Amino acid sequence: MLRASNLTFRAGSRALVDGATAGFEAGRLHLIVGANGAGKSTLIKLLTRLIRPHEGTVEYDGADIGHWSERELARRRAVLSQAVEVAFSMPVRELVMMGRYPHFGARPGASDLHICEEVMRYFEVDDMADRSYGTLSGGEKQRVQFARVLAQIWHPLESAARYLFLDEPLTFLDIRHQIDFMNKVRSFASQPDVVAVGVVHDLSLAARFSDHLLLLHQGRILADGSPAEVLKEEYLRAAFQVSPVLLTNPATGERHVVFEPAESRVVGRPDT
């Protein structure tokens, strides 16, 4: 169980995240949605302690993570960032092994090597294990990065939950790999000891894959609940400043969100 209480983070005088309070249960996939600048990435960074809040606390399993050591934290939570830039190219296998860094000393053990092989197979990058990362396509790179991130928390821990965070993981993937990726995230997140929280842009994708949605607007939580509770016209109009059309797929009952192109009002310009 992940719990954020009254989280506030400011840049100058502006609050990027403003008093956010929310709970994220294990075994479910939680997705954060909102417009650009709504504070999604900042919230993820606060939840992972990549940045520290000016006010409020983050609790993993009921314990405040504020004073945990970096390594203690890294054994339990993994983060996939928007775009990872590798300074010096290296073989894919070595990059995936970095995910095991918090778990071994100078050199990897047999279980670390075994986990790397397993995650590479899971993400279908095992056939490029010896290739140089720099020669891969954008989508292949993203799959390798996800393999690295999952290697970090691949096996359950004794008496502690595992935490997975994804900050816009779909950016470089084509539609087939987006769906494939979301299915894998969902099946990983369905384990009873995994708390998975992600940021995605595509609302239809969010509706289809998430168990729990958090809609952010100007650093505040505007709506918090199931996809059906959050993806309502009034909330979406307030958060994105365009009119949504909500469609339901008659075959599956899934909710889809499209936006009317006519009302392309520029945000921030005063009404006349």
Place this chain on the structure above:
Amino acid sequence: MKGRRADRFWLLLLFVLMMVTTVASIRYGAIDFSSHDMAAAVYGKLAGSNDLTLDQRIFIQLRVPRAILCLLVGACLGVGGTLMQALFRNPIVEPGLVGTSSGAAFGAALFYVFGALLKLNLGGWTLPLAACAGGVVSTYIVFALAHTKHEGRSSILRLLLTGLAINALFMSGIGFLSYVARDPQARSIIYWNLGTLSGADWNAVLVVGAATVLGLVPAIANAKPLNALMIGEEEAVALGVNVGRLKWIILTINVMMVAVATAFTGVISFVGLIVPHILRILRGPDNRFLILGSALLGGTLLSVADLIARVSLRPAELPIGIVTAVVGVPVFVSLLRTREYLS
């Protein structure tokens, strides 16, 4: 593990290469020594004999410490380059970048100008001390100016740019000092800026040797967190690295190694830039291999350069900074062209 065994093989190969160049370096020079001469000199010294010949004394008091100093300074510069490139995640960084070597050069220039002006009777330690102090002061200025309350993603970039700016400032200071200096002092400044090992003695070996060991041990101990930094500062934090602490450890190691080495030999550029690249092209970017490897290859490269500097214009010698590029560039450029390093 296969990769690890290959790393050991490469380190052994680099070590053998270093020993071979060292033997060549102590054998040839203004005077060539045969293996018999060398053995006799070492035996005479070890036996505590007082009637060594002039040649034997040259060998023991100049040639051997110079060869060893060469290895140590090359090691410091090579390791400094590896550490800085890893820390800044940037391939064009060299160890002097945070202001250390230009500050040391400025300290040396001040020594030449004011030492002559005030007709001070200065002992052999004053120049290294002035240079080392200059290096430490300039680096401190860079750190103080780059430090802000809002530590974040841009902190390393800010340090890099501040270093560039302060380097430019100290270079113009050196330019000014050599402009106002009288001719012999101005020549000394220029000569020092090209690097020279002609001042090598056993004291220098001792001090630079201590700096090399004190730097290498913590550098190797931090090789794994440095690897994590290759995929980004935030990613390294996510992998459990205390990036703030790592940054200070690595910068401190680099400043100590580069300031001390530069203090005894002047500014030797290019070694710290290309040594890590040559090794990365050959073996990849794993710092667990690169740090020790760049100590060995840095020493080897500087030894070869010093040998060429001493024999090419016998009995005179060239400043080593003129030779390092001539030795290193052909190797570097041909490797860059043949491997898919920059893809």
